[in-house]
Amino acid sequence: PPGSAARAALARADLDRLVRADTLVAGPQTAALLAANLSNPVLVDQAVAPGTVLADIGVAQKLLGRAGRISRLIVLPDQPLRQRPLAEIAPNLLLQRADGATDVGRLTDSFHLNLTAFGLLSFAVGIFIVHGAIGLAFEQRRGMVRTLRALGVPLRRLIVMMVLELVVLATIAGALGIVLGYLIAALLLPDVAATIRGLYSADVAGTLQIRPAWWLSGMAMALGGALLASASALWRLARMPVLASAGGRAWALATGRTRKLQAAAA
Structure with missing residues (x-):
């Protein structure tokens, strides 16, 4: 041909x-x-x-x-x-028409599926890492929480302030992640486009198109993941008595109650 x-x-x-x-x-x-x-x-x-x-x-x-x-x-x-x-x-021959566009389309779908799978895996691993970091931070703040509650600070206000702190940190981290991801993609895209063009003769744009949905979804994943990772620690904090917040035994008992739910979910 x-x-x-x-x-x-x-x-x-x-x-x-x-x-x-x-x-x-x-x-x-x-x-x-x-x-x-x-x-x-x-x-x-x-x-x-x-x-x-x-x-x-x-x-x-x-x-x-x-x-x-x-x-x-x-x-x-x-x-x-x-x-x-x-x-x-030869009436018994089977006619098979060449369709290069379909092959490129399947290649693109497979590539997107791989990226989605790896993105989901990275998100899940990140949830566990953030969950451990937040748990350690709450463990270090048990004395401060006990003192504030003993001085009369409402539990709701204390939880709201901690959630706001998490939102600020997650927003900064999410923005940095999106910017770094955009820079890495911009560096790799020309090589990927050249490879696809050489192998499959398909024209792929060598520049990125900035879409607001991508930025919003990235920030939503960062904020949602941080809140999801901190839900367990905030729940334990809200369920414990005022003067038991700094006790290691009370914290361990509150943690033990959630482990059964975590095991069932796993």
Whole structure:
């Protein structure tokens, strides 16, 4: 077919020698295997894909032991008018149309699925890391919480202030993550576009398009993940008595009550 690697390789080969001398055309690795196992002359061409051998149809049938049998044909769409229609010559053939756009579409869908899966995995790992950090922070603040509550600070106001602190930290971290992610994507996208263009002849834009939905979803994941990771610690804080907030035993008992729910969820 026009534009294929096989056409480029055969254009540089001696067709007379290819037909008369039972010559084979293959890539370097495949040519080495052929030369070690067959007596046929072998031409080496870098354009031929690994594991592929080009030969006259009669030579191929002889080497494969498939005399008179053909697996598939590639037929050019424009044929001379004097030829009979292919459907009359071989009515049992199956016509398979080339659709490069579908292949690129499937490749893109697979790539997006991989990115989504890795993103979900990163989000889940990040939740556990933030959960541990928040738990350690609350553990270190038990004395302060006990003192504030003993002085008369309402529990609701104390929890609201801690949540606001988490929101500020999560907003800063989320903004930094989005900016760094954009910079990394901008650096990698040209190479990815060049690879897809070289392998599949598909034009992919080499620049990023900034969409507000991406920024908003990133900030929502950062804020939602931080609040989700801190929910357990805030719940334990709200359920404990005033003077028991700084006690290790009370904190352990409150933690033990939530472990059964965590085990059930896991």
